[in-house]
Structures are given as C-alpha cells and as structure tokens.
Amino acid sequence: MKIGLAIRELHRSEKSLARALLKAADRHHVEHEIHYVAKDLAAWSADHIRDLAVAGRRYGVKVGEEMPRSSGLLEPLRTAFSVLTGRQAVPGVLLLADLRQLHRMAAGVSLDWELLAQGAQAVKDSELVELTRRCHPETLRQLKWTNAMLKTLSPQVLAS
Amino acid sequence: MVRDGIADPWGARTPYGPGTPWPVRVDSHLAEGVAEEDVDSWVRAAAVLHSNGDGMDLAVKDGRIVGVRGRADDHVNRGRLDPKDLFGWQANHSPDRLTAPLIRRDGRLVESTWDEAMALIVKRSKELLDSSGPGSIGFYTSGQLFAEEYYTLSAIAHGAIGTNHLDGNTRLCTATAAAALKESFGCDGQPACYDDIDHADVIALFGHNAAETQVVLWDRILDRLAGPNPPALLCVDPRETPVAKAATLHLAPLPGTNVALMNGVLHELIANDRIDHDYVDNHTVGYDDFARLVADYPPERAAEVCDVPADQIRAAARIVGQAERLLCTVLQGFYQSHQATAAAVQVNNLVLLRGMLGRPGAGVLQMNGQPTAENTRECGADGDLTGFRNWANDDHVAELAGLWNLDVTQIPHFAPPTHLMQMLRYAENGTLGMLWVSATNPAVSLPELRRVRSILSQERLFLVVQDAFPTETTELADVVLPAAIWGEKTGVSTNADRTVHLNEKAVEPPGQARPDLDIWLEYARRMDFRDRDDQPFPPWNDAESAFEAWKRASAGRPCDYSGLSYAKLREVSGVRWPCNEDHPDGADRLYADGKFFAKPDYCESYGRDLVTGAPTEPVEYRATNPDGKAMLKAAQYVELHEKPDRDHPFMLITGRTVYHFHTRTKTGRAPQLRDAAPEPWLEMSAHDAERIGAAEGDLVEVRTARGAVRVALRVSAVRDGVVFLPFHYGYWDTDDPNHDRAANELTPTDWDPVSKQPIFKTTAAAVERVKAGEGPAPAPTTAASAPAATGIPAADTGPADAPPPTPTAPAVPETHGGPAARVEEHDATTVPGGRR
Numbered sequence: 001m002k003i004g005l006a007i008r009e010l011h012r013s014e015k016s017l018a019r020a021l022l023k024a025a026d027r028h029h030v031e032h033e034i035h036y037v038a039k040d041l042a043a044w045s046a047d048h049i050r051d052l053a054v055a056g057r058r059y060g061v062k063v064g065e066e067m068p069r070s071s072g073l074l075e076p077l078r079t080a081f082s083v084l085t086g087r088q089a090v091p092g093v094l095l096l097a098d099l100r101q102l103h104r105m106a107a108g109v110s111l112d113w114e115l116l117a118q119g120a121q122a123v124k125d126s127e128l129v130e131l132t133r134r135c136h137p138e139t140l141r142q143l144k145w146t147n148a149m150l151k152t153l154s155p156q157v158l159a160s
Numbered sequence: 161m162v163r164d165g166i167a168d169p170w171g172a173r174t175p176y177g178p179g180t181p182w183p184v185r186v187d188s189h190l191a192e193g194v195a196e197e198d199v200d201s202w203v204r205a206a207a208v209l210h211s212n213g214d215g216m217d218l219a220v221k222d223g224r225i226v227g228v229r230g231r232a233d234d235h236v237n238r239g240r241l242d243p244k245d246l247f248g249w250q251a252n253h254s255p256d257r258l259t260a261p262l263i264r265r266d267g268r269l270v271e272s273t274w275d276e277a278m279a280l281i282v283k284r285s286k287e288l289l290d291s292s293g294p295g296s297i298g299f300y301t302s303g304q305l306f307a308e309e310y311y312t313l314s315a316i317a318h319g320a321i322g323t324n325h326l327d328g329n330t331r332l333c334t335a336t337a338a339a340a341l342k343e344s345f346g347c348d349g350q351p352a353c354y355d356d357i358d359h360a361d362v363i364a365l366f367g368h369n370a371a372e373t374q375v376v377l378w379d380r381i382l383d384r385l386a387g388p389n390p391p392a393l394l395c396v397d398p399r400e401t402p403v404a405k406a407a408t409l410h411l412a413p414l415p416g417t418n419v420a421l422m423n424g425v426l427h428e429l430i431a432n433d434r435i436d437h438d439y440v441d442n443h444t445v446g447y448d449d450f451a452r453l454v455a456d457y458p459p460e461r462a463a464e465v466c467d468v469p470a471d472q473i474r475a476a477a478r479i480v481g482q483a484e485r486l487l488c489t490v491l492q493g494f495y496q497s498h499q500a501t502a503a504a505v506q507v508n509n510l511v512l513l514r515g516m517l518g519r520p521g522a523g524v525l526q527m528n529g530q531p532t533a534e535n536t537r538e539c540g541a542d543g544d545l546t547g548f549r550n551w552a553n554d555d556h557v558a559e560l561a562g563l564w565n566l567d568v569t570q571i572p573h574f575a576p577p578t579h580l581m582q583m584l585r586y587a588e589n590g591t592l593g594m595l596w597v598s599a600t601n602p603a604v605s606l607p608e609l610r611r612v613r614s615i616l617s618q619e620r621l622f623l624v625v626q627d628a629f630p631t632e633t634t635e636l637a638d639v640v641l642p643a644a645i646w647g648e649k650t651g652v653s654t655n656a657d658r659t660v661h662l663n664e665k666a667v668e669p670p671g672q673a674r675p676d677l678d679i680w681l682e683y684a685r686r687m688d689f690r691d692r693d694d695q696p697f698p699p700w701n702d703a704e705s706a707f708e709a710w711k712r713a714s715a716g717r718p719c720d721y722s723g724l725s726y727a728k729l730r731e732v733s734g735v736r737w738p739c740n741e742d743h744p745d746g747a748d749r750l751y752a753d754g755k756f757f758a759k760p761d762y763c764e765s766y767g768r769d770l771v772t773g774a775p776t777e778p779v780e781y782r783a784t785n786p787d788g789k790a791m792l793k794a795a796q797y798v799e800l801h802e803k804p805d806r807d808h809p810f811m812l813i814t815g816r817t818v819y820h821f822h823t824r825t826k827t828g829r830a831p832q833l834r835d836a837a838p839e840p841w842l843e844m845s846a847h848d849a850e851r852i853g854a855a856e857g858d859l860v861e862v863r864t865a866r867g868a869v870r871v872a873l874r875v876s877a878v879r880d881g882v883v884f885l886p887f888h889y890g891y892w893d894t895d896d897p898n899h900d901r902a903a904n905e906l907t908p909t910d911w912d913p914v915s916k917q918p919i920f921k922t923t924a925a926a927v928e929r930v931k932a933g934e935g936p937a938p939a940p941t942t943a944a945s946a947p948a949a950t951g952i953p954a955a956d957t958g959p960a961d962a963p964p965p966t967p968t969a970p971a972v973p974e975t976h977g978g979p980a981a982r983v984e985e986h987d988a989t990t991v992p993g994g995r996r
C-alpha cells in the first residue's frame with residue numbers, strides 16, 4: 001500500500017505552498033490584497049498540514065503538524081524590499097511571476113489531493129476520504145484566487 | 161409645535177400601529193428674520209446629507225436659499241427632516257466656496273480661467289492616452305452627485321476613454337451592500353422598502369445606528385415603538401447607541417467578529433428548525449453546503465469568538481426565528497468591518513431561510529451610507545457596468561456598446577472594474593498618471609492618511625479635484641475646478657429604498673462654479689470624443705437629455721427608469737424603481753414572486769468567493785444556478801488581520817455621528833451643526849478609562865501602527881475593550897500643522913476581498929492619557945456618545961502630572977442648539993402653505 005507515500009508527498013507540497021504564500025505575502029507587502037489574502041490562504045494550508053500529519057500516523061508516516069506562521073528569518077528583509085520599491089512599476093512583473101508560480105504549486109497540490117482521494121476510496125478509509133472532501137475544495141479556491149489575481153492585475157502591469 | 165432641532169434630533173412622536181399609515185409631521189426651519197410669507201418660492205429637492213432620501217422643499221428669497229421644509233406628500237419622510245438637512249443648506253452660502261478654477265504654478269494654487277484649466281486637463285489627458293493608454297487615467301467620484309452626472313462620467317470613462325479605473329466613494333460606504341445583494345440575488349437592488357417598518361413585528365438592525373445615520377427612518381421606528389402592538393427590536397452594535405437603548409435585545413460583539421456571530425445565529429435557526437422549507441426548496445440553491453458550514457458554529461463557539469453570552473445568541477435566534485414579519489437592516493457595523501460581505505450575506509440568508517421576502521413587513525434593507533450611492537451603483541460610476549450589466553457577460557457589454565454606438569472593444573471588460581484602493585496603488589507605483597476626483601475628500605476619508613497624502617502629492621501624478629469647497633484634497637491638486645452643488649443644479653437622486661426624487665435648481669451657483677455635468681460634457685467636447693458614426697459622444701447636452709439617455713440605458717434592466725420623466729417627478733414626490741410599463745407607479749418591493757434577477761443570462765454578477773474574493777467563472781455559475789434562484793452562501797470565520805496585543809490592547813472603531821456627514825465640508829459650515837459637535841472625541845467605557853487612569857474630558861492620545869491622534873475623552877457606554885472615534889474631522893478648520901485629528905491617520909490599508917470596501921472598524925490601538933482636560937469632551941450628549949449613565953469620573957482640573965482624580969459626579973452639559981436651532985413641527989392639519 002502506498003497511501004503513506006501519497007500523504008507524505010501531499011504534506012510536502014502543502015508545506016511548500018504555504019511557505020510560498022507567506023513569502024509572496026511579504027515580498028508584495030505593498031500590494032495589500034495580495035499581502036492579506038495570501039496569509040489567510042496560507043492558514044488553510046497550515047490546517048491541511050496538521051490534518052495530514054494526524055492522518056499519516058495511521059500509515060506509519062511521521063511528519064510535522066506545525067507550520068511556521070511567518071516566511072522565516074528573511075521576512076523583515078522581504079517586507080522592506082517591497083516597501084522600498086513600492087513607488088516603482090517594475091515589481092509588477094515580479095508579482096505576476098510569483099502569482100504564476102503560486103498557481104502552478106496550487107495546481108500540483110490539487111492533483112495530489114485528487115490522488116489521495118482516489119487511494120483513500122480504494123482502501124475504503126472513510127476518515128481519509130472525508131479529509132480529502134474537506135480540504136481539496138480549499139486548494140481549488142487557492143488555485144482560483146491566484147488565477148483571478150493574475151487576471152485582474154496583469155492588464156495594468158503589461159500595458160503600462 | 162416648536163423644538164430645538166439640535167437638542168432633540170428626532171422630534172415629537174406620532175405613534176401608529178401595524179398596517180396603518182405613518183402620520184404626517186412636517187418639520188421646517190427658516191433663517192432668522194425670515195417668515196413664511198417672505199418666501200418667494202419653494203423648490204423641490206431631496207435630502208443629500210445621508211442616504212434616507214427625505215423629500216423636502218427649499219425656501220428661496222431674493223435668489224438665496226433661506227430655509228427648508230419637509231414634504232408631507234413624500235412616502236419616505238412624510239414631512240420630517242434630519243437636523244443635517246434642517247441646517248446644512250447654509251453651507252451653500254459659505255463665504256469660502258470655490259468660485260474660480262485654480263491651477264498649480266510653482267507649487268502654489270493660483271486662480272485661472274475655465275479655458276486655461278480645461279485646456280491643461282485636456283493636454284495632459286491626450287499626452288497620457290498617447291504615451292501610456294487608457295489605463296493611465298482614473299476617475300474617483302462620489303455618492304453625492306446626481307444620476308445624470310454619474311451616467312455621463314461612466315460613458316466618458318468606460319466608453320469614450322475606455323479605462324477600467326472608475327470608482328465612487330460609495331466604495332467606503334455601500335460597496336458591501338451591493339456586493340452582498342449580488343452574492344445572494346445575482347444582482348444589486350434593494351429588496352425591501354421603508355414602508356416595511358409599518359408592518360414588521362420584528363426589526364433587526366445589524367451594525368446600523370439608524371438613530372444617527374438615518375434620523376427620519378429612526379423616527380418611523382420610534383413611532384411604531386410608541387404605538388399599539390410595537391415590533392420587537394434586535395440590535396447588534398458594540399456601542400450603546402439610541403437603537404441599542406430601545407432594543408428588546410442588544411448584542412455587543414467584538415469588532416470584526418460579525419461572521420462568527422451570524423453563523424451562530426443561523427446555526428440555531430437550523431437546529432431549531434425555524435426554516436421555511438417550502439421557500440428554501442422552491443426559491444434557493446445551496447442549502448446543503450450552507451447548512452454544513454454553519455453546523456460548525458454552535459452558539460458556544462460563536463460566543464467565544466464574539467465575546468457575547470451564548471444565551472444572547474440563542475435569544476437573538478429565537479426573536480428572528482419566531483417573527484412573522486421580519487425586517488432586517490444592515491449598515492457600516494458590518495460593511496466597514498472584517499469579512500464585510502460574508503457577514504452581510506448572512507443577513508440575506510436569514511430572510512431567505514425564513515421566507516421573509518417580498519411582502520409587507522418582511523425583507524432586508526442593505527442600506528447605503530450616502531444620499532445618491534444608489535445612482536453611483538446603477539449608473540456604473542462605482543466601476544460596475546451601467547444598468548447593473550455584467551462585465552463578465554459579453555452580450556451585456558455588446559448591448560452597452562450598441563447603446564453608446566461605440567466599438568465593443570472600447571469598453572474594458574477583460575477584468576473586474578478597478579476599485580479605488582487598487583487605483584490608489586496604481587497611482588503609488590506610477591502606472592496611473594492622472595486621477596480626477598469629484599465631490600469627495602479622500603485626504604480625510606481614506607484609511608492610512610499619511611500614505612494617501614504621500615500618493616496624492618506626488619509630482620508625477622496629475623491630480624484634478626472638482627469640489628464646492630477648499631478641502632484637504634484640493635490642497636494637493638494640480639487643478640481645482642469649482643463645482644455647483646445641490647440647490648444650484650437639476651438632477652435626480654435615488655435613496656436606499658429605490659425612491660427616485662427630482663432635485664430642481666433653486667439658486668445660481670456662486671462665481672464661476674459649474675455643475676459637474678457641464679464640466680464633464682465640456683471635457684468630452686474638448687477631447688473631441690466621437691462615436692462610430694463620428695458624432696460627438698456623449699450625445700446629450702444637459703440634465704434632462706442626460707436623464708432621457710439614462711432611461712434608455714436602464715430600460716429592461718432591474719433598475720428600470722423608462723416610465724419616469726422630469727414631468728412625472730414634478731407631480732409625484734418620490735417614485736420607487738423599477739418604473740416601466742409593468743410598474744407605471746413604481747414597485748414597493750422586489751422579489752415579491754420569489755423570482756430573482758439571477759438567471760445566468762440576466763444577472764449582474766456571477767459572484768465571488770466569500771473569503772478569497774475570486775470571481776466565479778460563468779460556466780460554474782451556470783452549472784450551480786441555471787434557473788436563477790436566490791443563493792445561500794456562507795463563509796467560515798477568518799482570524800482578524802490586526803488583533804489587539806499588549807502594545808495595542810484596544811479595538812478602535814470609527815464612524816458617523818448625528819450632526820455631521822462625511823468630512824464636514826457642509827455640516828462644518830452650518831453653525832448649529834458645527835457647534836453641536838465642534839471637535840472630535842474618543843469614546844471609552846468607564847472600566848477602560850479607569851484602567852488607563854483617565855477621566856471625562858482628559859486629553860488622550862490614540863496610537864496605532866500608522867499614526868496617532870489627540871482628542872478629548874468621553875466616558876461612554878461603549879463596550880469594554882472597544883474605543884470609538886468619529887471619522888468626520890480633518891484639518892480644513894484648524895491651524896494645527898500636526899496631522900493628529902483625523903481618525904483615518906490610524907486605520908490600516910486593508911479591505912474586504914469581496915466588496916473591496918476598506919476596513920475602518922477593526923484596528924488595534926493604544927490609548928494613553930496626555931493631560932487633564934478643561935471640561936467635558938465636546939461630544940454630543942444626545943446620541944451614542946452620551947456620557948455613561950453612572951460612575952463617570954469628573955474632569956481633572958489638577959496639573960497635568962497629577963495622579964488621576966477619584967471619580968465624582970459628572971457635570972456634562974446637555975447638547976442644545978438654542979434659538980438658532982428652532983424647528984417648527986406641524987401636523988397634517990397645520991401644514992403651512994406657500995407658493996411652489
């Protein structure tokens with residue numbers, strides 16, 4: 001049975017996504033909606049990480065439940081850089097690149113949830129099925145958000 | 161009868177029972193020395209210092225406005241007037257009105273001619289269009305102009321220029337009302353009307369201090385409470401407002417927790433099966449997901465988040481759950497707070513679950529903050545497409561392009577319209593080169609004022625400001641255009657219950673001031689905008705032809721004006737849209753038949769995610785709501801973005817008060833209103849005041865991560881842990897060079913991702929006593945800022961460094977207006993005559 005493997009992989013990808021969301025929140029501190037919503041959405045991934053860690057125990061997977069609440073030691077630097085360059089148009093391109101990267105990561109996480117959901121059904125683990133049913137829609141909402149922000153912000157960046 | 165219009169803002173009671181007409185009471189005020197018989201003419205208008213839309217007449221003598229009188233024949237107010245309207249008209253004659261255009265030369269604003277000023281604007285517009293395209297130009301307008309003006313501005317911005325950057329200051333007051341209605345009903349449009357107060361057996365006010373923000377509406381509720389079979393009143397507000405005092409049940413949740421509270425109330429409704437299952441089955445979609453989400457919010461969980469007793473949440477659910485005719489109203493306590501749309505949508509859900517829609521006494525009023533906010537929204541000056549059209553529906557865009565005879569690619573619809581806060585960001589990063597501000601004062605009304613000032617004063621930003629008065633924003637402008645205001649121009653205004661009024665020109669504007677409509681039309685002519693047939697665009701040329709064009713644009717849409725005309729509006733004082741062949745006299749309520757404007761081909765919006773704000777894709781909407789039913793949606797409670805901590809232990813909320821409006825540009829120039837509340841203050845509970853060692857009247861400093869203000873302390877009955885600052889006060893009437901008076905020095909740049917409405921009511925703040933005051937705070941005693949009933953410490957008269965005094969009996973003089981605030985009240989039989 002490779003359910004444990006799927007949980008471990010999903011745990012890893014959720015963690016990367018959460019970190020990337022927190023990093024984006026700091027790197028684009030002056031883009032207020034990005035800053036706040038990215039943090040809110042990182043909290044969803046943090047919930048997923050905790051629940052996956054708990055579920056993983058039943059499959060012998062030992063992964064951490066905790067997720068840092070900031071983007072790490074470089075947080076003040078990233079924020080300062082954002083504020084310093086806030087009066088320039090160039091970071092707009094960086095923002096699009098980051099949103100694009102977040103979108104691709106969220107798409108990967110979504111696929112991993114899909115795989116886990118399939119596996120959970122195959123081994124008839126109803127608790128695990130319920131977990132995927134609860135969490136996967138939130139990943140899809142993260143995915144839609146990155147897409148929507150790209151769509152909303154790109155015209156001004158690209159046309160100016 | 162005579163009353164002091166300041167000491168008694170609400171006037172005498174005219175009690176009435178359910179299902180009977182609200183009695184007439186006509187309020188009037190004439191300038192000192194002017195008698196009824198001196199008045200040359202009475203000119204029709206509607207109130208513009210709040211969203212209630214009270215019908216009134218302006219008294220004119222020798223070419224000047226000399227007083228006002230409520231209209232007895234108007235269904236909105238039946239003659240009553242708000243103190244702001246009784247006295248606010250005096251601002252029209254203020255000696256410091258702007259009377260000539262100003263241009264910035266060598267850093268200073270100097271007088272110029274209209275020709276010079278307009279030529280400069282046109283030159284810069286053309287340069288920007290050539291070099292950077294339409295996305296480099298933005299417009300920020302108001303909630304205080306007329307429909308004709310908003311429609312014209314929409315046509316110019318969205319059509320002629322083709323920029324996506326157009327918004328109104330309705331973003332600050334009513335964006336969430338529109339967003340919540342779109343989420344639940346697929347389209348903007350107020351479902352209920354004020355007459356529902358005459359029928360309701362339960363009225364629930366959510367974050368809606370009607371007593372101060374809609375004085376005459378509160379009169380109507382007070383008259384029901386004084387009559388036979390009065391309604392039960394539910395109030396949700398962290399302050400002890402006059403509404404809270406009159407309420408059957410008052411819940412005072414922590415600011416920013418409205419979603420948790422509402423989820424808890426709706427959890428109880430479902431748990432006790434207080435649901436109209438037939439209505440839900442036949443007229444809504446989304447029940448299962450909705451019920452699953454609120455199942456996670458038993459009253460105990462909500463109680464913990466909101467810091468209100470769980471039993472109060474149960475009691476609230478019982479009151480609304482047992483109502484037979486339930487009327488819900490919502491305003492800024494929800495709209496300007498964390499998770500604004502998700503919270504307001506829960507009120508829509510409440511009336512849907514209980515089947516309380518579309519019949520007398522049953523419905524929801526998602527209120528507006530400003531007098532003509534409804535027009536800003538329906539005409540598209542808030543960025544939405546004209547006539548509640550859907551920017552994501554290509555057919556709607558094509559229809560609008562056809563109406564304007566423009567190429568469809570001319571109208572930007574590749575993304576949602578740019579809201580104000582985003583526009584400001586584009587100005588900050590330099591991609592927006594020109595911002596044209598009309599009839600609003602962002603340098604006082606937007607959050608984080610230090611940032612706002614620094615953005616608006618950038619050299620590379622060409623700032624045009626069009627206003628009637630010098631303001632904190634005109635100070636930063638490159639060009640200032642003097643505008644005519646209410647009383648000096650003609651146009652229609654639509655209030656929060658869809659009532660359309662005609663406002664007629666009563667007097668000439670001062671100096672060279674011109675109506676906003678004329679200014680924009682002249683800009684269009686000078687820019688030489690053309691339609692597909694090479695004809696001048698927009699093709700209309702005055703208020704009435706603009707109104708006729710707007711009627712055509714609205715025809716067939718929910719906000720249908722096609723059955724209205726200036727002539728009809730001169731016969732009837734106030735008609736509710738839709739007014740068309742089906743509803744020749746207007747319609748009191750929307751959705752009476754359980755049918756909504758939500759069909760995929762017709763709806764204004766496909767909705768957004770209630771947490772992320774991401775727009776729903778058209779395909780997804782079609783799949784989930786193919787028949788256009790009402791939509792039950794809910795969101796989980798999301799943690800506050802700024803939580804109180806050791807350094808900032810208080811939750812700061814800001815808001816309006818009874819005697820002032822917006823940034824006091826008009827009310828601060830009316831002596832009675834100015835003197836009733838001349839300076840800002842901070843409200844704090846007696847318990848918290850004791851904690852910081854401060855007493856009534858002491859000077860305190862309120863500090864947040866953004867800045868600090870210094871005001872006098874009013875010890876009031878606001879809940880513990882929460883402090884309140886009025887948001888009206890700026891700097892135009894002070895010599896103080898420090899920016900330490902405006903509440904928005906303190907507020908954060910953060911907004912609801914769904915409605916994009918800035919959050920003014922969830923700020924972590926520190927409060928410290930600076931020194932003793934010279935008497936009580938300059939806060940009115942008549943309304944929510946009344947001194948706490950017991951245990952108010954007296955003002956400290958000792959030296960600044962002395963220890964806080966022991967509490968003794970307070971001596972706060974009652975707010976009054978004296979002879980200058982004399983208001984006459986007439987009943988139906990004694991209404992004064994006078995020529996019209």
